[in-house]
Amino acid sequence: MKILEIRGVSKSYGKVQALREVDLVIRGGEMVSIVGPSGSGKSTLLQIAGTLDRPTAGTVRVAGHDVSRLSDSELSALRARYIGFVFQQFHLAPGSSALDNVADGLLYSGLSRRQRREKAAAALERVGLGHRLGHRPHQLSGGQMQRVAVARAVAGEPPLLLADEPTGNLDSEAGAEVMSLFRRLNAAGITVVIITHDSEVAMACPRRIRVRDGLVRSEVT
Amino acid sequence: MTALRPARLRPTDLARLGTSGLRARPMRAILAALGISIGIATMVTVVGVSASSQEQLLRQLDALGTNLLRVQPGDSLFGDQVKLPKTAADMVRRIDGVTNASQTGETGVTVRRNDLIPSGVSLGITVQATSLDLLDTVDGKIRSGTWLNAATERQPVVVLGAVAAERLGLTAPDIQVWIGNRWFTVIGILDRMPLAEEIERSALIGFPAAKDYLNHDGHPTTVYERSADEAVESVRAMLARTVSPEKPNEAKVSRPSDALKAKAAAAGAFTGLMLGLGAVALFVGAVGVANTMVVAVLERRREIGLRRSFGATRGQVRSQFLVEAVLLSAFGGGAGVLLGALATFVYARINSLPAVVPMWALGGALGTTILIGALAGLYPALRAARVPPTVALTAQ
Numbered sequence: 001m002k003i004l005e006i007r008g009v010s011k012s013y014g015k016v017q018a019l020r021e022v023d024l025v026i027r028g029g030e031m032v033s034i035v036g037p038s039g040s041g042k043s044t045l046l047q048i049a050g051t052l053d054r055p056t057a058g059t060v061r062v063a064g065h066d067v068s069r070l071s072d073s074e075l076s077a078l079r080a081r082y083i084g085f086v087f088q089q090f091h092l093a094p095g096s097s098a099l100d101n102v103a104d105g106l107l108y109s110g111l112s113r114r115q116r117r118e119k120a121a122a123a124l125e126r127v128g129l130g131h132r133l134g135h136r137p138h139q140l141s142g143g144q145m146q147r148v149a150v151a152r153a154v155a156g157e158p159p160l161l162l163a164d165e166p167t168g169n170l171d172s173e174a175g176a177e178v179m180s181l182f183r184r185l186n187a188a189g190i191t192v193v194i195i196t197h198d199s200e201v202a203m204a205c206p207r208r209i210r211v212r213d214g215l216v217r218s219e220v221t
Numbered sequence: 222m223t224a225l226r227p228a229r230l231r232p233t234d235l236a237r238l239g240t241s242g243l244r245a246r247p248m249r250a251i252l253a254a255l256g257i258s259i260g261i262a263t264m265v266t267v268v269g270v271s272a273s274s275q276e277q278l279l280r281q282l283d284a285l286g287t288n289l290l291r292v293q294p295g296d297s298l299f300g301d302q303v304k305l306p307k308t309a310a311d312m313v314r315r316i317d318g319v320t321n322a323s324q325t326g327e328t329g330v331t332v333r334r335n336d337l338i339p340s341g342v343s344l345g346i347t348v349q350a351t352s353l354d355l356l357d358t359v360d361g362k363i364r365s366g367t368w369l370n371a372a373t374e375r376q377p378v379v380v381l382g383a384v385a386a387e388r389l390g391l392t393a394p395d396i397q398v399w400i401g402n403r404w405f406t407v408i409g410i411l412d413r414m415p416l417a418e419e420i421e422r423s424a425l426i427g428f429p430a431a432k433d434y435l436n437h438d439g440h441p442t443t444v445y446e447r448s449a450d451e452a453v454e455s456v457r458a459m460l461a462r463t464v465s466p467e468k469p470n471e472a473k474v475s476r477p478s479d480a481l482k483a484k485a486a487a488a489g490a491f492t493g494l495m496l497g498l499g500a501v502a503l504f505v506g507a508v509g510v511a512n513t514m515v516v517a518v519l520e521r522r523r524e525i526g527l528r529r530s531f532g533a534t535r536g537q538v539r540s541q542f543l544v545e546a547v548l549l550s551a552f553g554g555g556a557g558v559l560l561g562a563l564a565t566f567v568y569a570r571i572n573s574l575p576a577v578v579p580m581w582a583l584g585g586a587l588g589t590t591i592l593i594g595a596l597a598g599l600y601p602a603l604r605a606a607r608v609p610p611t612v613a614l615t616a617q
């Protein structure tokens with residue numbers, strides 16, 4: 001099954017062509033890395049794949065839904081159900097516990113508060129932070145914070161996980177921990193797409209995509 | 222392929238979401254709500270203080286009754302004063318429904334502490350002849366000493382109204398005062414009489430004494446009458462004709478409780494100026510809330526983007542900030558209501574009034590602050606909803 005299907009997608013910001021007629025298909029269960037020089041259009045590609053932004057031209061399908069035909073609220077529902085995001089800067093609420101941060105990610109899923117907290121606890125357990133539920137971000141290491149963010153992204157069990165440089169702010173040891181977490185999640189069935197500058201991270205992925213000047217240049221399989 | 226429909230936020234979740242920003246920055250929330258608090262507190266106090274004063278007067282009115290009528294001679298067509306018959310009170314007593322009737326007659330002389338004070342100095346005190354049953358009719362009470370009786374109404378003795386005693390500097394009877402051109406002994410002092418303030422300002426002697434010592438002609442200048450409550454209107458229609466059968470339009474009938482009612486109504490009508498000040502404070506408060514919310518939206522762009530990536534719709538983001546503004550404003554309003562109620566209570570305590578804050582003022586205050594919060598939060602909420610989801614990925 002094609003979880004993500006991008007056909008002839010272009011994106012321009014004024015005169016800047018961030019993406020030029022990109023074609024990309026990702027199937028359910030894949031683990032993919034996206035590499036390329038700075039400014040080549042990786043984040044733009046991920047934003048469009050994650051429906052956070054719309055392409056200037058071309059079509060994007062997520063789990064079969066043609067994104068261009070969806071209203072804002074349908075798009076929001078799509079994100080809530082199908083996509084989890086992990087960002088380079090964790091984006092955790094500083095005043096809230098790990099549990100609350102993870103549960104917050106489920107706020108728009110329609111679950112009750114109790115169900116959200118149960119799922120959040122389970123997700124934290126899954127990323128190996130079952131003993132840190134009440135810790136607030138400043139009481140956690142960088143690697144632990146990113147694992148909280150990963151738990152938040154997967155707590156709702158989305159089929160697709162999109163990560164933009166998830167190890168960019170971590171040392172190699174913490175980065176390796178997060179990567180092994182991604183591999184475990186992938187083994188459990190989640191499709192994982194990771195943007196990275198780190199060749200070790202890229203090599204850990206079975207499929208690698210290279211982006212240059214807004215074009216998807218090469219695929220190594 | 223299943224249809225995509227966003228889940229609705231539960232009201233409790235929305236409320237929790239709306240307070241998250243306030244809980245994160247409590248000091249800012251307090252300062253932002255201050256203007257609203259001051260405005261609401263001012264308004265609640267203004268309403269509370271006037272309602273308390275009014276309540277006091279209404280209770281007094283309740284206790285005093287509204288069934289007392291007063292008849293006085295009017296001016297004739299030619300401008301001179303008409304005289305009421307000497308037996309006016311007896312005539313009034315015969316009207317159906319009348320339970321009490323009494324009369325007083327002005328003597329035209331003054332009362333002084335001693336004969337060295339010039340006779341022109343009246344201190345605003347009227348020396349009046351009175352019938353013995355006056356206190357029953359006007360519901361008056363003796364504060365100290367005694368009232369006149371069949372023996373003392375013929376003697377040079379006087380009972381002073383509360384204000385008259387005060388103005389003469391007397392607190393106890395058994396003192397001589399100078400009335401007309403001789404000494405009278407004060408035998409009693411009356412209590413306050415809110416329904417007959419002219420009696421409070423009078424020095425009262427018997428009709429026989431007035432005739433013997435002050436050459437009074439025996440004609441009354443005021444007749445007081447009390448009836449059953451339901452008979453007041455029918456008695457009122459008869460009064461003028463009874464005391465002045467030939468020229469009924471030359472007798473003036475009045476209802477002393479009407480003056481007290483007017484006073485109560487005036488006390489209930491709070492001053493527009495204070496309310497205006499409250500409104501200005503409320504407006505400033507609304508601007509403060511709007512400003513705080515605009516800043517909050519700017520600061521929390523990344524949170525907004527993040528929530529959009531979680532699956533929040535534009536409408537849900539808008540609701541979050543609208544609820545936050547409403548809660549902020551309502552929080553200020555709640556504090557203002559408490560402050561205003563406290564101020565009213567303190568004011569009432571100091572002035573020994575019953576403390577009253579009307580329910581409509583509380584409900585109105587709450588409703589107003591919710592409305593203000595919604596208005597002030599509208600623009601910031603619309604801006605929040607327009608924050609693009611991509612800021613979650615790009616903002617540094």
Ligand SMILES: Nc1ncnc2c1ncn2[C@@H]1O[C@H](COP(=O)(O)OP(=O)(O)OP(=O)(O)O)[C@@H](O)[C@H]1O
Pocket residue numbers: 013016017018036037038039040041042043044045
């Ligand atoms: N919101 C925007 N407005 C204007 N130009 C943009 C915007 N976002 C991205 N760009 C431009 O589009 C191009 C691609 O940017 P993008 O962020 O996708 O690069 P990237 O591959 O993620 O780079 P990096 O590795 O540094 O994160 C760049 O030239 C960038 O300046």
Ligand SMILES: [Mg+2]
Pocket residue numbers: 042043044164
């Ligand atoms: Mg990037």
